[in-house]
Each structure stands twice: as structure tokens, then as C-alpha cells.
Amino acid sequence: MLATLKTYHRFAYPLLLLTVSLLVYMTAYTSPRALFWDENYHVTSAQKHLDGVMYMETHPPLGKMLMAASEGLLGVNAELDKSALTRTSHISGEALPENFSFAGMRLPSTLLMALSVLFMYGILYRLTGHRLVAVAFSCLLIFDNALVVHSRAAMLEGIQLFFILAAIYYLVRTVTHTAPIRLRHYAILGALVGLTVSVKANGAIVLLLLVVLFFVDQWSNIKALRVLPVVKRLATSVPSAVAPLVMVFLSTFYVHIATGTEIAGNQRYKASPEYLTHIREGTTHTLSGFTVGMRDQWRFMAEYSDGVPRLDICKPGENGSPAFAWPGGTKSISYRWDREEVDGQVKVAHIYLVANPMVWFSALLGIVLSVGLLISRYVYGNPVKDVRLFGWIAVFTGLYLSYMIVMLQIERVMYLYHYLVPLVFAIINLALVFTYIFRAQILTNNRHTLINLGIFVALVIAVFAYFSPLTYGIPITPEQFEQRQWFDFWMMQVVR
Amino acid sequence: MNVQRWMTKDTALTALLCLLAVLILRAMVPIGVDANLEMRVSQSNVPIRYLHQRRDIGMTKVVHLDKLDLARHNRFYHSNLGDVGYGENFFADVEASFRITEPGTYVFVVASDDGFALRINGREVCSFVRDRALATQRCPIRLDAGSHDFQLSYFQGGGHAGLRVQYGRAGESKLYWFGENSPFLKLE
Numbered sequence A: 001m002l003a004t005l006k007t008y009h010r011f012a013y014p015l016l017l018l019t020v021s022l023l024v025y026m027t028a029y030t031s032p033r034a035l036f037w038d039e040n041y042h043v044t045s046a047q048k049h050l051d052g053v054m055y056m057e058t059h060p061p062l063g064k065m066l067m068a069a070s071e072g073l074l075g076v077n078a079e080l081d082k083s084a085l086t087r088t089s090h091i092s093g094e095a096l097p098e099n100f101s102f103a104g105m106r107l108p109s110t111l112l113m114a115l116s117v118l119f120m121y122g123i124l125y126r127l128t129g130h131r132l133v134a135v136a137f138s139c140l141l142i143f144d145n146a147l148v149v150h151s152r153a154a155m156l157e158g159i160q161l162f163f164i165l166a167a168i169y170y171l172v173r174t175v176t177h178t179a180p181i182r183l184r185h186y187a188i189l190g191a192l193v194g195l196t197v198s199v200k201a202n203g204a205i206v207l208l209l210l211v212v213l214f215f216v217d218q219w220s221n222i223k224a225l226r227v228l229p230v231v232k233r234l235a236t237s238v239p240s241a242v243a244p245l246v247m248v249f250l251s252t253f254y255v256h257i258a259t260g261t262e263i264a265g266n267q268r269y270k271a272s273p274e275y276l277t278h279i280r281e282g283t284t285h286t287l288s289g290f291t292v293g294m295r296d297q298w299r300f301m302a303e304y305s306d307g308v309p310r311l312d313i314c315k316p317g318e319n320g321s322p323a324f325a326w327p328g329g330t331k332s333i334s335y336r337w338d339r340e341e342v343d344g345q346v347k348v349a350h351i352y353l354v355a356n357p358m359v360w361f362s363a364l365l366g367i368v369l370s371v372g373l374l375i376s377r378y379v380y381g382n383p384v385k386d387v388r389l390f391g392w393i394a395v396f397t398g399l400y401l402s403y404m405i406v407m408l409q410i411e412r413v414m415y416l417y418h419y420l421v422p423l424v425f426a427i428i429n430l431a432l433v434f435t436y437i438f439r440a441q442i443l444t445n446n447r448h449t450l451i452n453l454g455i456f457v458a459l460v461i462a463v464f465a466y467f468s469p470l471t472y473g474i475p476i477t478p479e480q481f482e483q484r485q486w487f488d489f490w491m492m493q494v495v496r
Numbered sequence B: 001m002n003v004q005r006w007m008t009k010d011t012a013l014t015a016l017l018c019l020l021a022v023l024i025l026r027a028m029v030p031i032g033v034d035a036n037l038e039m040r041v042s043q044s045n046v047p048i049r050y051l052h053q054r055r056d057i058g059m060t061k062v063v064h065l066d067k068l069d070l071a072r073h074n075r076f077y078h079s080n081l082g083d084v085g086y087g088e089n090f091f092a093d094v095e096a097s098f099r100i101t102e103p104g105t106y107v108f109v110v111a112s113d114d115g116f117a118l119r120i121n122g123r124e125v126c127s128f129v130r131d132r133a134l135a136t137q138r139c140p141i142r143l144d145a146g147s148h149d150f151q152l153s154y155f156q157g158g159g160h161a162g163l164r165v166q167y168g169r170a171g172e173s174k175l176y177w178f179g180e181n182s183p184f185l186k187l188e
Helices: A002-026 A039-051 A062-074 A103-128 A131-142 A145-151 A157-176 A183-197 A201-217 A219-223 A227-259 A273-281 A287-307 A323-328 A357-378 A387-409 A416-437 A439-443 A447-472 A478-483 B009-028
Strands: A333-342 A345-353 B037-044 B057-065 B090-100 B104-113 B116-120 B123-128 B135-143 B146-156 B162-169 B185-187
Touching: A002 A103, A002 A131, A002 A145, A039 A062, A039 A103, A062 A103, A062 A157, A062 A227, A103 A131, A103 A145, A103 A157, A103 A416, A131 A357, A131 A416, A131 A447, A145 A157, A145 A345, A145 A416, A145 A447, A157 A183, A157 A201, A157 A416, A183 A201, A183 A227, A201 A219, A201 A227, A201 A387, A201 A416, A219 A227, A227 A287, A273 A287, A323 A357, A323 A387, A323 A416, A345 A447, A345 A478, A357 A387, A357 A416, A357 A447, A387 A416, A416 A439, A439 A447, A447 B009, A478 B057, B104 B116, B104 B123, B104 B146, B116 B135, B123 B135
Parallel strands: none
Antiparallel strands: A333 A345, B037 B057, B037 B090, B090 B146, B090 B185, B104 B135, B104 B162, B116 B123, B116 B146
16 A cells, blocks of 8 residues: 555646646636637637638637637537638627537637646656655646636637647656657657647747757767767757658648638638639649648738737727736736626626736746856856756746747737746746755755745735636626736726 | 854745735735725826826726825825825826815815816815926815815826825914814815
């Protein structure tokens, strides 16, 4: 019995995390029973997959394909006439069939995000070597209001973050494993990067993981300036990684193009006459059909991106925000509100994208500290007390900064939820910085350090609970809403 | 006692976490001030240079106050509630009714940075409608016994801010904060 317990106790922590994560993310995820934010677009796209209708969209199709698969498998709206969804690219709440259930469409993002905590735990456990540290910082992924509210929707970020965390986990697992790095590792990581990019293009940041893998693989040769072995490895590892990446990416587009054999509601998306001919003749699955379709899809994505307006913070009701303001939680977004008046008392159910400040500010502090650490090493030549951990801190700080630098170059309007990807990097980095600072204490299971960690997690959960009415749409009074406007720069808007 | 033994990284982190816990609790628990007055604060989308300029409002919020004592640290600041304005370019409006028990001449003492206008029963008693540093005006008015309407409009453009409103009987040195009752004036 004791032996069995000993064998399985290592599963206890991830199991507990998974249970809590499922409860936090999945509880009443079908609420609100109305569309909000980009669901108006994604639900129509996903339905088109089910009905074999061609469409073009700014994001690659994998996220919508998963929504369609989930909707098809659950069959929760099988009895409804959903033709209104396929005739348009953007459906209003009024046009949605009555009693439409969101259980199918919202499931992929919600469930995958809930499952992501396992990857988070795996990453942190492998890097810190301490189960409680891994559990504590995994809680930040579960109890962040912005992550929860945005993932409990028929949107793409929850799905994308799942693949991003899967890719990071695979990289960490490969690198921390005793076995040498082989080409199949490049291939699998390439495929995971391909899945990420097939959901949303900003996931391309994880291409850097392949660079990290290569550096770790060839570090001894790079350090010794042995150019020939590095070039040789480059010649084999690049195709090994890129081929599966491209294959995954093109495969999702192939399924998308090959199955889109109808035009509905005169929605042609500026498709070329050749592509339209292939659709009419049902030959989109052929090589020429796919080539033409891919070209048109690609062109549509580029044209759409060019057409997105620039950020205009002077515009009334502007929801966009500049990237430099995201780490502080600017600007929160009201996704939806429903006002009701009971006995003269106004109560409003909000679905509001607002940060858990404990998570976001701690993560930002971690980035500040790790940048300080890097400067102290490379500018002032201070010694490093744990080379391995220092390397990983450099990796995640690098990922965070790279993403933010790219975002700062983008002129089109961007939104606070575009920060969720670097937030995940920053959470991992925070765990590493904590472990780096308290290394000796963690190694000796210092009780004071672990109690501090417990207090930190308790504060994270308390703040999450406090903001949870805005996450789950629990009706609150305008005064209670105003009480949650902790910072003016969040720019929250009360409804009376 | 060996103080150095306690000065560890863990102690520093505990102190930081305790401080955070206090701040979080303070932000979560509503601070109790008597809601004697309701003030509507409206953030302007354009710079405010003149109290009566056309209003182009972005955000608004309602703040419940015990008294109109909002001039501390050169900010629109309540001693318990903290900053109650929007930084800069905002209007604040207070409407209230009060009852006078003893007829006579009363004086309202208004200090503002920037401008304000005070109306009693719809009649402007005094005002300063442009921007300025904190300055005080005494505004006398004869009031009969009975109910009266109080209307105060204030604006903050840029820089320092603040608003104070007190009242008293003409010829007497004792002043009361508007929002607080006195033997001769009671809020309704």
C-alpha cells in the first residue's frame, strides 16, 4: 500500500491542479448565453466548417476547426436551423437561432486552457525541481481573471495558449532529459510550433523555441567556435523542424480549403475566378484547387490585416491600447454587460477583461528582476550562482521582451488580450526568478520560504475571487463595480 | 536578541507580502464615510479652460461624500477616500437640499483650484469660472427658514486641484463643512 502511494504520489499535485483548473475554467462556461467580442465572427466561421462552406478570415483556421469539431461532436444545436450563421461573417446576437447553446463552440478554448495547467506544472517542476514551487506558480495560470474570462469563450487564445505551453513543455522536457537531442525532437517541436501558428499568427513567437533547442543542442560547439559541426547540424536540424511546421500549417489549410465546397449568402471574400471555379466544380481538394485557394486565403489575410484601423486613443469607445501599457492592465475591455433593476436597485452582470493585479504585477516584477539579473551578469560581470536556472531566466525574459518589441512595432489597433501570451512567459519567468533568489531555501525545504509562497498564492486567489464577478458575470451594483476600479489607468467604465 | 538573524530574504518577503495583504484588504473593504452628499465626477475628453464650456464627457463616476473637504496635497483628495477625481480635465457636480431653521444671512466659503460656480435655489451666489491656484471666496446670501437647493459645479483643468466648501452665519467665526449638519442648517 505504502509502495503504491509512493509510486503515485507524484501525480497528486498535478491531479489537484487539474481538478481546480477544471472547476475554475469550466464552471458554467456556457454563460452568458449570448455572443461577446469576437465570438460573433468565430462562431460563424466554425459553423461554415460544419456545413462545408468556404470562408476566409484573418486568422488561420485551426482554432475554428476545433470549435466546429466540438460543436459537431456534442451536437447541442443539432435541432436548430443554423443557416443564418453560414450566410454571414459576423452574426449579431439577435440573428442567432433561439436557444442556441454555446457548450460546443466554447468548449475547445475553455477545456484546452484548463488542461494547460498540466503543461505549466510540468514546465515548472522540470525547471525548479520542486513540486510545491511548481504548484504555487501554476496557480497563477488558473487564478488570473483575464486568462479565465478570455478563455471561457468561442475565441482563439485559450487554444493557442494550450499549444504554446505544450511546445514549451516539450522543449523543457527535451532539454532537461538525459538523452541527447535528436532530429525527431526538432520535428516534434516544429509540429507543435506549427499547431500554434495555425491558430493565430502571433504564436509565431514560439519559433524562438527552436532556436533555443538548437543552442542547447550545439552549445559546446558554439562555445568552442567549432563552425563546421554547427553548420552541419544546422543543415539537418532546420529542415527537420521546418518541414513538420510547414506541413502542419499547410495541412490545416488543406482541410479548410478542401472541405469548403460551397458558397453561402453570396459571401465570396474576393475569391479569384479560378478559386470560385474549383468551388463550383467541387475540386478544391485537388492540388491545383488547394494552390489557388491557399493563394487567395493568404492574400485575404494580408489585405484584411492592412485594412485594420490604427489605434486611436482619442476615439470615443476605443477598446484598443498601446503595447507598452499592457503589463499594467491597460486597457480593460467590457465584453458584455446585462443590466437589471430589482426593487429599484440596479445590478449589472459584466463580462469584463480585467487583470488579476497580483498575477500581472508580480509577473512584471519578475521581468524587472530578471532584466536586472541579466544586466548584472553581462554589464557588471557579476557571478551566476545557478548557471542552468540563469539560462532559463534568460530564455523566458528573452521570449517576453521579443514579443513585446514586436508588438510595439505594430501600428494596427491591438488589445489587452494580446498580452496573454507574454504573460504566460512572465509567469514562468517569475517562478524561475523566485527559485533563483531563494535557491538555498528551496533546496532545504525552508519552512519560512514555503509559508511565504503559500501567502502569495492565497493573495492571488483572494484577488481573483474579488474580481470574479467581472469574470463570471455575477450581477453587482455600480458601487461594487466602482470599488473594483483599483487603478484609473485600467479605464474601466461603470454601467448605471 | 540577534536582529541580524531575522534580517533575511524570507523576512523581507514576508514583510512585502504583509504590506500587500494590507493594501489589498484596504482596497477590498469599502471605506466608511457617511454618504451625506452625492458628487458626480465626469472626465472630459477635451481640455477644460472654462467652467461653462460645452461638455464632452468620457467617463463618469459617482462619489458619496461626508463633506466637501477635497483639497489635500494639492489634489482633489478626500482624507479617507483618497483621490476622488480623474487626475486632470474633469468636472464635479454636487446637488443637495438643505433646511434652514433660523432665517438670516449665511456665508458659504468656497476654496477652489480651478473654477467653480455655486447656486442656491437656482441663483448664482458666486463663481470663478476659469483656472486658478487654490483661492478662497466668501459668498454671502440671505436665507429664509425652510428648504433650499444647493448646486455646486467645479472643474479641474491641469496641474494642482482642490475644492473646499464651508458655511456659517454671517458675523460668526465658526464654520462648518458643507455636508455636516449644524444647529441652523440640516441636509435633507
